[in-house]
Amino acid sequence: MTSANDLSLRERVGQINQRLKGWEAVRWIDGEPRITDVLRREVDRWGGLGAIYGVLRADPWSQVRWRNGIPPERSAEAYHAVQDYVMRNGTGIPTLFVEEAPHGLMALGATTLPVNLALGATMDLELAEHLGEKVAAEARARGAHVALVSGLDVLRDPRWGRAEECFSEDPWLAAAFVRATVRGMQGSDPHAAIDRAHIAVVAKHLAAQGAGIGGRNGSGAPIGRRELGEVHLRPAYAAARAGVAGFMAAYNDIDGIPCSANRELLTGRLREDWGWEGIVMADGTAIDRLRDSTPDAASAAAISIHAGVDLSLWDDAFTHVVEAVERGLLAEGDVTRAADRVLALKTRVGLLSGTGESSSRAAYDVRELITLAARAATESVVIVHDREKTLPLAPSAIIALVGPNADDIEAQLGDYSPPRPAEDPDASTVRTALIRRYGAGNVRFAPGSTHRHRLGDDALTSVTEACAGADVAIVVLGGTSRRSYEDEFAVNGAVDAPAVDTTNGEGVDQSHLALPAAQLEVLRAARAASSRVVAVIIDGRPRPLTEVAALSDALIVAPFPGPSGGQAIVDALQTGSACGLLPATFPSDDGVLPVAHDERRETARGYVDARYPVGHLLGAGAPKDVTVLLRPSSSSVTRTALSEGAVSTLIADVVNDSDSEISLAVPLFGRRHEYGIRPRRRTVLDVRRVRVPAGGSTAVRFALGLDALGSWATGRPEPSPVEVIAWTAAQHDPPEDVATVRITEDGDPG
CATH class of the missing domain: 3.20.20.300 (Glycoside hydrolase, family 3, N-terminal domain)
Structure with a gap:
């Protein structure tokens, strides 16, 4: 060299x-x-x-x-x-x-x-x-x-x-x-x-x-x-x-x-x-x-x-x-x-040996990447709730489609995205995907607002007219990290003076996270005119969804899903199932921030309205007819063994009572009880994605080693005497049946 x-x-x-x-x-x-x-x-x-x-x-x-x-x-x-x-x-x-x-x-x-x-x-x-x-x-x-x-x-x-x-x-x-x-x-x-x-x-x-x-x-x-x-x-x-x-x-x-x-x-x-x-x-x-x-x-x-x-x-x-x-x-x-x-x-990277350069005709499978991106979009869709069994949509449904993110491809992309090509057959918005599936005559569209502002005096009237007589209103709200060639930028490329309608991205920090009033007006208008309402949130950050949940029969969250996101969301609407899980806490209101699922347990009760009661939990959107049961167990491993690669294996049984195969992620949560340290409410210990056949079951094995069971106080895992309780239920506090793993000193029988 x-x-x-x-x-x-x-x-x-x-x-x-x-x-x-x-x-x-x-x-x-x-x-x-x-x-x-x-x-x-x-x-x-x-x-x-x-x-x-x-x-x-x-x-x-x-x-x-x-x-x-x-x-x-x-x-x-x-x-x-x-x-x-x-x-x-x-x-x-x-x-x-x-x-x-x-x-x-x-x-x-x-x-x-x-x-x-x-x-x-x-x-x-x-x-x-x-x-x-x-x-x-x-x-x-x-x-x-x-x-x-x-x-x-x-x-x-x-x-x-x-x-x-x-x-x-x-x-x-x-x-x-x-x-x-x-x-x-x-x-x-x-x-x-x-x-x-x-x-x-x-x-x-x-x-x-x-x-x-x-x-x-x-x-x-x-x-x-x-x-x-x-x-x-x-x-x-x-x-x-x-x-x-x-x-x-x-x-x-x-x-x-x-x-x-x-x-x-x-x-x-x-x-x-x-x-x-x-x-x-x-x-x-x-x-x-x-x-x-x-x-x-x-x-x-x-x-x-x-x-x-x-x-x-x-x-x-x-x-x-x-x-x-x-x-x-x-x-x-x-x-x-x-x-x-x-x-x-x-x-x-081979530059100094002459092996690092590529030719303009170097081969790579772009179709495979596009297919994988579409799969990721599909797997990222989260059904937070469907209390009224509104989903799946009927094959011949008349649909009212409203909201600023219903037909906005740029709002699906996220910050720091390159310009889109003029023609992209793989791209879809919720509107284009619905039309492809139900036909243009069965999809009535009225955006109702921009991301921040109402679209004129007649905008809400158009929403009401679109919803009148429709079988279901799909209200697509959320944010956008859209950048404009007319925007002002800081010296490092961040948005310096955000465009009127930009709500996300570098340089767009917000003190108020609730959806803008104009969007909530669209949702209220759809609710007043419709017997069934499905709210869809396309956004790049957790937002308070308390009012949205109250005004909707079903609620879907899709973090900026990319160009194929429209089809991914429509697939969830058609099947009534989705395999995404919320990756972050959705707070009940701005005033409870910051808040996270792994915050430390408090000596006081904390806010009485701290979190959105369903969607804030990781794993809250579990598919219907699927049960995950962790087998209760108790085991121990010594500090020396753990540091040398030993693992403790826990097993969960996933039962699929539906009539179709399901792919889902099964997260394992845990709480560490370490002497003298106030515990966190829960943390993720492991995640396994599995496919479960229709009417069948599968056993999921979690092999917990030093990364999951050790102390991270110094920024790398170290074994310390501790008791870890684990569970799979989507709740902050452990249920009655848990698995327990103890890390003991050498010679301690545990």
Whole structure:
């Protein structure tokens, strides 16, 4: 491997810089990729580049769209033009191509997936791994080497606009999905080189960004070490053990120390404690933001590199690294160490051996990825309640379809989505899917409102007229992370002045989470005019649903399900069943926030109206005619045995009394009783997805090891004397019949 010691200090600084926005480094002109003076100046300045971000990025912030972007089938040509210039005009060391992949590759023509919160609702870890594998193949075939992937953030406050980027509020679930995603995208061997069918992952964001005060993006996380370890470091530890190539340091601070300047976190925890090797990348302009706690740009660069940041992102501060060394603010060896880590990543993806490049005709199965994305959308739909047996819809039903999300494909996609192609036969809204199934003459449509405002004086009259005489009213409400090419953006690409109708996404934190009054007016009008009402919520964050539940006979929740989400929702309406489970708590009202299913038990009763009484529980939407019974048992395992890989096996019997096969996720909940520590109400210990034949049953085995039974107070699992009680019922407190596992000291019979 090329060593940073072979480079001058200036060239080493070039290897740890990622200043360029890639879409500004190459333009598509007259059917050909043309490098720009922006790229020429940067390469000339440093003699090479560590990485270039976003050559393929397409969205309103980059202002790249179909008419001016790089054609999907010629992506590798654009990369080649950039790489050729970098190698011919510098040290000869190739650059890494880095792209965003928050829910699919963020590029023209790429496959958009359901958002992470929707994947969390599937509780299907095998599916998440397959999706990761196919997204990696698509990105690598286009020519990228590194994907920036969300998932480390644990959703602890739904006021945060980026809630949709989280897999769950539960740390076990978040960690399990992160591990599956990394394995799928990089390969199953955590120590192996990353071949051309896979892609290096930089997991984001480290750490505790989901614990920001009031759900404000980038605000401080005023939490203790135990809360940090038990909740927010578990996904990162899972990624580290899966061999993740990199971590992105978050914007927020933890108890006043910015993550990008936190040596205890980035060096002490990651490298010295966990033994992880890889790169730490700063979030966009995060190093420049350290100017609020350092006197100048050189000092900001010095404190971050000393803390453990190896690669910048769009920052000016890293252009002052030579100055920082000359002033004695930073040891030259720290720069060498960071550059060596970047070079090690280039080696891991095959760049320095010549095996890392792709051709524009590299093969990947896009149809399989589209099919998997549609399956994920279907599995993510949650039927929260159907008290009046309103579902399934009759085959010949006359349907009134109302609400702002009934026919809005953009509202299904989530934040940071690339522009849609003009024609997409795989895409569907609820309206188009209903028309395909029931015919245009049987589907009466009246949106009634935008996401925030009524559509004129006659809007509610149109809703009433649509509902009159219909067999059922389907009211599709919720939010949108839609971005406009006319929006204003912050320097890091977040929405700076949200569009009038945008309700979700980075930069759209909200103090009031209840559905806007205009949407509730639509629901009330439909209720007044209809004998049967089905409410459907398409959104990217938990919202109070108390009034929605009271006004509807059936209630469906679908976290932003992606382009095929309309068909997924209509499938649930037609069958009356869905296999998604809520991945986060839905509060009863704004005033109870923050709230989570795994909060610690309180000495007082707490709020008397703390939560929505059905839909807030993980697993509340269990399919009809299915019973899950955990076999009561008691077992023990010693601390030494647990640390050496021993497991305790619990068994649940799933009985399907329906006349059709069912696929469902079976979560196992638990409560740890550890001496001197106030217990959490419950946590997820494990999840297994199973298929149960019609009229049959199956036994589900949960093998609980150190991850499930150990203490996470330090951010990694450690055995400690404890009693864990486990159950499968969807309730906060354990039922009478539970399984018990005791962790004992060696020689203690338990």
